[in-house]
Amino acid sequence: MLALVIHLPAGWVWAQVARQVPVPEVVEVQQVGGTVWSGDAWLHVQGLPLRLSWQLQPGSVIHGFVPLEWRLQSRGSRAEGSVTTMLDGRVRVLLRHARVDLAEITAHDLGVKPLRVPGVVTLESFFGVWDPERGLSDFQGQGQWPGGTVTWPMGSQVRQSGMPPIEGQLTSSNGQPELVLMEQGSSQPAVRVLLDAGGRAQVELYKRWIEFLGLDFAPGAAPGDVVFRVSQQVAP
Incomplete structure (x- = not known):
């Protein structure tokens, strides 16, 4: 048996x-x-x-946990990590390392054409815990992108902009995951993404992100002002 x-x-x-x-x-x-x-x-x-x-690896159950190691690969991208189920009901999710070729990803139909982003995003130690009582919590992680010329649609036109190197930090805000993007070497947020307990993501764009794109939207705003905010249900 x-x-x-x-x-x-x-x-x-x-x-x-x-x-x-x-x-x-x-x-x-x-x-x-x-x-x-x-x-x-x-x-x-x-x-x-x-x-x-x-x-x-079910043999680890004698130590109080059952780890599942996983790896995801495409021609130019790869990611690996683990999902560990604890006997107390908690689940630990780890993205140990990822290398994401953005040129490969944006060459496919992502619903926004003709979006093109060059370079490789590297992600390290993205970690989170799901608890039966508290839900998702204890997030951390970091990532970098070297910058480059980004092409995106704007109305009937196609725009281009030279973006600086960007870094991202994943942390917990009131027990919920919060991702902040900023220029490398800076501590000032350019994009903030917060996922609430109901699975709704709120995205905030700061004026400095608009400046990275070379747009003249909200000319009277300061770099630290939020000039665009949108909320979208992303998880059940």
Whole structure:
């Protein structure tokens, strides 16, 4: 019986539960292989092919936790981390390291054309904890982007701007994840993203971000003023 469970095909399991798993419409699961303990799957996200692989280590349950190591790869990007389930019900989510080729990502239809962003974003130690009573909490992480010429649509025109190097910091604000983007070497926010307990994200753009883009929007505002704010439901 134990051998049957250990070698249970991941493809067969996925076929049984696929209709009950809330996969986003932009994600297409094309192939699932290996076992539930060590396997992989090919995904298409907005036409971008990705390979997801995982390895579950149930033997660690004797120490009070069950870690699942995962890796996500495309032709030019890769990310790896873990999801660890604790016996007390908490779940620890870790993005250990990621290298995201933005030119590869924005070459696909992301719903905003013709958005083009060059360079590679590097992410390190993005970490969060889900607790049955408190929900998501204890966030931290950091990332960098070297800057470059960004192209984006604006009305019927296509605009370009030379952006400076940007760094991001993920922290907790009142127990909720908060991401702040700023110019490297500066402590002044240019973009702030806050996700509340209800799964709604609030995005704030500061005047200094508008200045990075070379736009003359809100000419009377100071660099530290919020000139644009939008709220969007992003999680159930």
